[in-house]
Every structure is written in structure tokens, then in C-alpha cells.
Amino acid sequence: MNNAQIANLLLEIANLLELQQADAFRIRAYHNSARVVRDWGESLEDVVKQGRAIEGLPGVGRSTAEKIAEIVKTGTCQRLQELRAQFPAGLTELMQIPGLGPRRALMLHQKLGVSDRQALRAACLSHRVAELEGMGVKSEQKILEGLLMLDLAAGRMPYAEAAVHVQQIGEYLSHLPLIVRWEVAGSFRRRAETIGDLDILIEAGDRAAATKEILKYNLVANVIGQGAERLSVRLSSGLQVDFRFVEADSFGAALMYFTGSKPHNIALRRRAQANKWKLNEYGLFKGDTLIAGKTEPAIFRKLDLAWIAPELREDRGEIAAAATGKLPKLIEPRDIRGDLHAHTTASDGADDIATMARAARDRGYSFLAITDHSKAVRIANGLDEERLRRHAEEIRRIGATMRGFWLMAGVEVDILRDGQLDMDEKVLAELDWVIASVHSSMALGKDEMTARIIRAVSTGLVDALGHPLGRLIGKREPISFDAEAVFRACREHDVCLEINAQPDRLDLPDSLCIQARQAGVKFCLGTDAHRADELRFMEFGLNVARRAWLTAGDVINTLSPMQLRKRLRRATAKV
DNA sequence: GCCGTTTTCGGCCCGACTGTTTTCAGTCG
Incomplete structure (x- = not known):
């Protein structure tokens, strides 16, 4: 049971409590704890299994901690079972429809016996919904549109x-x-x-x-x-x-308010409240007097806080850091001096080596790593040892014509099912840059997957672990491994974690980057570009890095070619 | 259910819009 699954059960409790019309603050407490659990770096299952106490999670008190332990051990908890027994299964799903909250969902069930989307659609079409108290033709129409939307686009x-x-x-x-x-x-x-x-x-x-x-x-x-x-x-x-x-005098306040996140806003307002002030979308008020509102920095200043970058506003400790001058100096686009993951026509890319290299140089970069697939990825025309050798020669030949630019001969080598690398060691040792990635047997169990990855990053031949989760946002679930153990192995063997900047990957995601950074691991950004145009995806990787509190010092793409060479030599020398 | 430089009890962020209403409940962000 991973943290996301635990969080979903806590959310279900919150939704069911809403149906029960329980105390609003109790409901919010469950929402809060679900969010914290979802973002928590360490696997709570591991914590419980090792017999350690769940502590240090903000917003998780004794009661929720006990429930989490119960969920880990039994897959569910008493409280959830009791709540589920009180309501038909589909009701929390109805609450996902815009305009339908707990009261209306409950009423629909009580008055019309509706408890799933299909029944609700039928009830709307036969105009039984409009006859209910507090409902009308417009409500009915709105529900129908909401149902359509849910079917159409899965939200985000x-x-x-x-x-x-x-x-x-x-x-x-x-x-x-x-x-x-x-x-x-x-x-x-x-x-x-x-x-x-x-x-x-x-x-x-x-x-x-x-x-x-x-x-x-x-x-x-x-x-x-x-x-x-x-x-x-x-x-x-x-x-x-x-x-x-928004009025000009309130623009900063509105910008803060609507930027959120919601938990961040709540925390800020509590801070205002502690001064007997009020913070809303119109400004910061002392009684009825506006004391700040025109700009964000002015409001932060009044609250005795440094300005907090929007990427950090997730209530993950940024307010405390802003109060004590401990906010990180976040990495910026201009810090990036090269891209460390790119494909060419040698495997499944659309552009050749020279085109990719020129495009990288045109972006102002000082280096680019060409990292085509290895032979296990047949569908991507992966390279075998002989082809990779010739490919590397060609990369170096073209690189030699580019002054002040390091065209790195690399590979994205597959991590086979047993953790071996899909390439002869000698060939790997000759390269400038080796990314190891999982592309197959993604359903492996957690223990096996952990051992597989650790074996690969411990070979001394790997510079970076590519798209570590293997997820595709909204399409494919992440693979399952013990993040702490893998991060530890990466640090020991001087292996970077990739932040893959493909828009549907963003892998590692921010919350795990935060954990990895605490474990002392360095990061590399790679667009995984399959055509020259995709080098622009760097922006999306930077978003992740910034949301993860990373500075230029955490990311090796900020090094000069010479510093990078040195670092990589040192890593190799350790073997 | 959580939490503590106001607190171990009694608070907990704050406002807009909709649809159905004659003053507001429900929902949303």
C-alpha cells in the first residue's frame, strides 16, 4: 500500500463524513492529512512495518496515525467500513459532479433512489430532479452538463x-x-x-x-x-x-489569493490573524483599514515574510522558511547550460546528431548528451554494442567541429528485468554519459523492483537513473520501489536522479525530489527530446525542480563543460 | 480531528455566485 493509496482512503473518509454532514473541521482535518500523506517522502507502509511511530507529519494526530497504521496492516479501517455501510457506494462519486455537494447528493438518493451516474442521468432526463425542493430546470441542466464533462475529459x-x-x-x-x-x-x-x-x-x-x-x-x-x-x-x-x-489597489492580494494553494492561503491567513489582521482577496486589513494589497511583496513584507515563489506555495514549510530567511535560491532557466537526455535517428528520434547539436547550441547551451536507446528496446530501434560504438564515434566526430561545445557521447541503456544493464560493460565505460532506465517488466513487485534498480545503479557504470518512476501522467501508473533504499544507493554510487522534462512524464515528481535531495542525491535535467524542437521541454523540468526547492547547486546541468567532465571523471574513478 | 508565544479547550480562512428563494442554503475555490 503506497502513500497515494492511503491518502485516497483518507479522502474517502472525508467524503463520507461530508455525506454524514459531520463537523466541517473534522472533514477538513481528513482532507489535510490525505494531502500530507500523499506528498510525504517516506513510505508510511515501511514506517508502520518497521514498528516505528508515524510522527512528524503535520496535520496528522493520534487518531489519524492510528487509522493509517490500521490501513497499512489490513487494507482498510473500522471507521471507513462503518461509514461505507451507511451510504450506497456511488454517492461520493456523484459529489464529483460540479454543483452537487453532499446535501444534494444525499437528497437525490433519498428522494429518487439515485446512487450512480447512470441513474442520475436518467432522473434528469425524465425531469424528476427539477421537481425536488431547492432544485429546478437549471440545476437539472447543469447536472447533465457536468455528467457529460466527467465522461469527456477526465478533469485535469x-x-x-x-x-x-x-x-x-x-x-x-x-x-x-x-x-x-x-x-x-x-x-x-x-x-x-x-x-x-x-x-x-x-x-x-x-x-x-x-x-x-x-x-x-x-x-x-x-x-x-x-x-x-x-x-x-x-x-x-x-x-x-x-x-x-480586480481593482489596482487589490491586485497583489488577489494574485496571492487566487494563486493559492488553498492550504498555503489558510496558513497565511492564520498568520495575519495572529496579528489581529484579516487577509482576503482584497488586501491585508487592520480593522477596516487596508494596510497592504497593491503588490504581493508589500503584503509579504507586512506579514514579516520574504516573498515566496509561487512554485513553493504548497504549505510544505515555505512560510516558516520565509519567516526565518531560509527560502532556497531556486534554480532558474539561465542557470541551465546543457541538456542531458536526447535521442536521434540512430534509435527512435526524428532528427540526426548534427541537427540536435545545432539546436542545443542555438539555445545557448554548452553541452548536449546524445543518449539513444539500447537494443532491448526493439520497438525504438535500440543500438547493440557495435552500432553504439560507431554512433559514439560519429557523435565525437561532429562534436569536434563545434568549438566551445561538448557533444557528449552517451546512451540510455535499459535496466533488464534482473537489474543487469543491456550493454557490454566495456562499451559503457567508453562513453561520456550513461543513463539507465526501466522500460520493461514494469509491473514487478516492490522488493524485486527495488533490488533490480539498486543492482543497476551499483554497477559503477551509470551516471543517472532515467525517468525513475516510468509513469505517464494520467496514462500509466508509476513502477513500485522503495524510494529511500534506491536514493541511498544513488548517493553511494554517485548516480544522479533524472528529472525527465517530457510533459507527460515529469519524472521524478517534485515530492520525491524533495525526499531525494534530503538523502543527498544530485539531479540532472533531461528533455528526452526525440526531435530538436523538444529541447524546449526543459522549461517543464525546471518547473519540477523549482517546486522541489532545488537550487542550481543541486542540478548538474548548471555546471560548465569542464566542471561536468571533472565530476563525471571523479564518479568513474571511484569504480 | 488538530493544535498551542491567545490555548490541553475552544477555537479552526473567507468571500462570491447560483438557483431558488422572498432572506438563504448549497456549492465552490
Whole structure:
């Protein structure tokens, strides 16, 4: 049972308590603990199995700790079973539909016997829902639309996809003379892995006129809500966009508020409250007097905090760090001097060596590692020893023509099922850079997988562990291994963990990077580019690194070619 | 259910919008 699974059961308890209309703070306590458990670096299953106490998790007290222990041991807990017995199974699922909360879900069940999506759709279509007290034709329509949405898009989209929307909307907004200023807030500004909807702040002289103009945007499919403060629309792509109208004097406060995250906001407000102040989307108030609101830095200053980068605003200790001057100096795009994962036509890439190298140099890089697949990945035309040798020669030949640029001869070698590397050791030892990755037997059990990876990173031939989880966001679950043990092995053998920047990988993810960093492991960023154009994915890898509190010193892509050579030689010398 | 420079009890962030209502409950972020 991994932390995410434990968190899901805690969330289910929270949802069922909502149905029960239990105390709201108790419900929130379960939501909080679920979030903390999901993000927690160490496997709680391991903690429990080793007989250690679950402690140090903020928001997890005695009661929840006991439940977690019970869940690990039995797969469920008494409290959850009792709650499940009280309500039909599908009810918490109904609460996922926009506009349906616990009360309405419960009413639908009690009055109409509805307990799953299908029955709900039927009830709407036969207009039985509209007849219920507090419901009407519009509610019914809204539920039907919500059901459609749930079937259509499974909710969140990858950050990279949202970024395309932001660019399009931004171009449109920037051409509206009525709009003085606009800014994207929300999870997009925090550069989260996936984005549920877009929150865009708008400063405009005439809100009504601005609303009209925005509604003329040709990608708006329908209006979800419209008021003096807010305009919510759905684009034809299914993406929900919330426009918030904001006064100049409140812009900073609104930016903070709508950037979130929610737990971060709550923590900030408590801090304001401790001073007998009030913090909301309009500003920081002492009584009725606005004492800060125009800019974010002004509000942070009043709260006696350093400005916190949006990527850190997840209530993971950033407020305490900001209060004590201990915020990290986060890695930035200009720190990156090269890319350490790229493919060419030699395996499954679309561009040849020279094209990839030129593209990297055009980005201002000082190095690029060419890392094509090894022979086990047949479908990707993986290289055998002989082809890899010739390929490396060709890489070096082209590299020699490029002044001030290190074209690294590397490989992405497969970690076979038993942990052996899919390439002769001699050939690997001749290369500049070796990434080892799991591409097969991904369903292996946790113990076997852990042993497999540790064996591979302990060969002394590996520089980096590629896309360690092997997950594809929303498509493929991560492989299962003991992260602490693997990280320890990586540190001992001087193996970097890759942050793979492909938009649907983002692997390692931020929470595990935080844990790995604490274990003393270094990181490398790689776009895993399969065409020259994909070198731009570096941006997405940087998002992960920043969300993981990483500095330039944690990431070896910030080294100069000479420093990098030195570091890699040292690693090899240890063998 | 959690938590403690206001606290081991009694608080717990705060406001907008919708749909159905005549003053508000439910939902959302």
C-alpha cells in the first residue's frame, strides 16, 4: 500500500463524513492529512512495518496515525467500513459532479433512489430532479452538463497543454484596449503538474464592457457563471477559465489569493490573524483599514515574510522558511547550460546528431548528451554494442567541429528485468554519459523492483537513473520501489536522479525530489527530446525542480563543460 | 480531528455566485 493509496482512503473518509454532514473541521482535518500523506517522502507502509511511530507529519494526530497504521496492516479501517455501510457506494462519486455537494447528493438518493451516474442521468432526463425542493430546470441542466464533462475529459490537463491555452488567451486579452492588465494565477502560476482550470485576473476600467469583449473570444463555448467580480466560461476544448475582476489597489492580494494553494492561503491567513489582521482577496486589513494589497511583496513584507515563489506555495514549510530567511535560491532557466537526455535517428528520434547539436547550441547551451536507446528496446530501434560504438564515434566526430561545445557521447541503456544493464560493460565505460532506465517488466513487485534498480545503479557504470518512476501522467501508473533504499544507493554510487522534462512524464515528481535531495542525491535535467524542437521541454523540468526547492547547486546541468567532465571523471574513478 | 508565544479547550480562512428563494442554503475555490 503506497502513500497515494492511503491518502485516497483518507479522502474517502472525508467524503463520507461530508455525506454524514459531520463537523466541517473534522472533514477538513481528513482532507489535510490525505494531502500530507500523499506528498510525504517516506513510505508510511515501511514506517508502520518497521514498528516505528508515524510522527512528524503535520496535520496528522493520534487518531489519524492510528487509522493509517490500521490501513497499512489490513487494507482498510473500522471507521471507513462503518461509514461505507451507511451510504450506497456511488454517492461520493456523484459529489464529483460540479454543483452537487453532499446535501444534494444525499437528497437525490433519498428522494429518487439515485446512487450512480447512470441513474442520475436518467432522473434528469425524465425531469424528476427539477421537481425536488431547492432544485429546478437549471440545476437539472447543469447536472447533465457536468455528467457529460466527467465522461469527456477526465478533469485535469498537463501543464504544457494549459500553457498553449494561456498563450492563446493571453494574445487575445492583450489586444483588448479595455483591459489594463491581466495575469494568470492558480495552479498554472504555481506550475503544477496538471491544471484543473485557469484563473485569470483582470484589471479593467469598465467591467461590463470588458466582460462583453471577453465573451467575444471565439473559443468560448458556454458561460458557466457571470457576476460583478467573476466571469466563468468553458472553452470549446473543455477547459474552464475563471476571469476575476480586480481593482489596482487589490491586485497583489488577489494574485496571492487566487494563486493559492488553498492550504498555503489558510496558513497565511492564520498568520495575519495572529496579528489581529484579516487577509482576503482584497488586501491585508487592520480593522477596516487596508494596510497592504497593491503588490504581493508589500503584503509579504507586512506579514514579516520574504516573498515566496509561487512554485513553493504548497504549505510544505515555505512560510516558516520565509519567516526565518531560509527560502532556497531556486534554480532558474539561465542557470541551465546543457541538456542531458536526447535521442536521434540512430534509435527512435526524428532528427540526426548534427541537427540536435545545432539546436542545443542555438539555445545557448554548452553541452548536449546524445543518449539513444539500447537494443532491448526493439520497438525504438535500440543500438547493440557495435552500432553504439560507431554512433559514439560519429557523435565525437561532429562534436569536434563545434568549438566551445561538448557533444557528449552517451546512451540510455535499459535496466533488464534482473537489474543487469543491456550493454557490454566495456562499451559503457567508453562513453561520456550513461543513463539507465526501466522500460520493461514494469509491473514487478516492490522488493524485486527495488533490488533490480539498486543492482543497476551499483554497477559503477551509470551516471543517472532515467525517468525513475516510468509513469505517464494520467496514462500509466508509476513502477513500485522503495524510494529511500534506491536514493541511498544513488548517493553511494554517485548516480544522479533524472528529472525527465517530457510533459507527460515529469519524472521524478517534485515530492520525491524533495525526499531525494534530503538523502543527498544530485539531479540532472533531461528533455528526452526525440526531435530538436523538444529541447524546449526543459522549461517543464525546471518547473519540477523549482517546486522541489532545488537550487542550481543541486542540478548538474548548471555546471560548465569542464566542471561536468571533472565530476563525471571523479564518479568513474571511484569504480 | 488538530493544535498551542491567545490555548490541553475552544477555537479552526473567507468571500462570491447560483438557483431558488422572498432572506438563504448549497456549492465552490
